[in-house]
Amino acid sequence: MQIYNYSLDLDINSENYTYTCHEVIKFNGDEEKLILNSVNLKIKKIRLNNSIKNYKEFAQNQEIIVDGIITKDSVAEIDFSGKIPEELQGFYLAKTKDGNMFTTQFEATGARRFFPCIDNPSYKATFDITVRIDSDLDAISNMPVESQENISGKKVVKFMQTPVMSTYLLYLGIGKFDEKSINFDGNKKLILAAQKGHLTESDYPLEIGKKAIEFYRNYFGIDYPLPKEHLIAVPEFAAGAMENWGATYLQGNIPEHFSINRSISKKGCG
Incomplete structure (x- = not known):
């Protein structure tokens, strides 16, 4: 089919x-x-x-x-x-x-x-x-x-x-989401999203995510193919993370740097 x-x-x-x-x-x-x-x-x-x-x-x-x-x-x-x-x-x-x-x-x-x-x-x-x-x-x-x-x-x-x-x-x-974002690879966006009232004030998750994307881009020689990437905090989830294309979601209200690195590395490896 x-x-x-x-x-x-x-x-x-x-x-x-x-x-x-x-x-x-x-x-x-x-x-x-x-x-x-x-x-x-x-x-x-x-x-x-x-x-x-x-x-x-x-x-x-x-x-x-x-x-x-x-x-x-x-x-x-x-x-x-x-x-x-x-x-x-x-x-x-x-x-x-x-x-x-x-x-x-x-x-x-x-x-x-x-x-x-x-x-x-x-x-x-x-x-x-x-x-x-x-x-x-x-x-x-x-x-x-x-x-x-x-x-x-x-x-x-x-x-x-x-x-x-x-x-x-x-x-x-x-x-109901709160979001914050930074640019990478020119005008592509890395976006951190969480339920309203639970978005961290720190830019650390975004900075870690951007560094991970740039590392794997340079390592594999392949540009990130989509115009954006969401990092979404999901309060109830049966696994630690899920690497959907363009929308990675992680368990909890504030994604940890280990989960972010691991999830982006999986995308880099295909």
């Missing part, structure tokens, strides 16, 4: 911890049938090349199989909804006394809990993310914000398209 782009238009309900999504999938190869991974998602409708299709769900295999042949330039559209659990995997709710944060943990096959996809690290595509959130919330993803506007009382945030990457590297964080 050759998918070259996923487009997700998400509407987040932060009161009842649910979301709806209109997903568009674009193909560049031929297949006899469409098989996608999906876990605990409520599929409402699937279209293939503007025609509504029947599908079967196989919970044991975590798959949905859609009727219809895939050809080059085929387009699938899926309307679905999902819940935002507290399970520390997929798209989940991190609760704290200072407020809630919605965040993702997809490694290595958790993206299927967020949207139907080929959830295998060896299959790569670009991603276009648009998210509709309450007007007092902020959103962070792998890429910088392309546009932001208020529509019908909600903040609509559209992010720039990602490079080609695996599904497990996709990131989305929603909450």
Whole structure:
């Protein structure tokens, strides 16, 4: 199965911890049938090349199989909804006394809990993310914000398209954030983000992160490929850190220099 782009238009309900999504999938190869991974998602409708299709769900295999042949330039559209659990995997709710944060943990096959996809690290595509959130919330993803506007009382945030990457590297964080940043490699930004009221006054994490990026750039002779890198403090997280492309998140309110160095080194090593 050759998918070259996923487009997700998400509407987040932060009161009842649910979301709806209109997903568009674009193909560049031929297949006899469409098989996608999906876990605990409520599929409402699937279209293939503007025609509504029947599908079967196989919970044991975590798959949905859609009727219809895939050809080059085929387009699938899926309307679905999902819940935002507290399970520390997929798209989940991190609760704290200072407020809630919605965040993702997809490694290595958790993206299927967020949207139907080929959830295998060896299959790569670009991603276009648009998210509709309450007007007092902020959103962070792998890429910088392309546009932001208020529509019908909600903040609509559209992010720039990602490079080609695996599904497990996709990131989305929603909450009330404080941020600070420094530039590196010219006008690229290294951004430190934490829940409001928990952002350290020290620039030390940013300075450590910048030095790490510059060290691995010089060591490997490869420039950092994205326009920004977020270092995000996540209050509830099942691992010490996760190195999503353009959005590294670390457990706790103030990232430690060891975690920052380790996470950036993993990106430098591929």
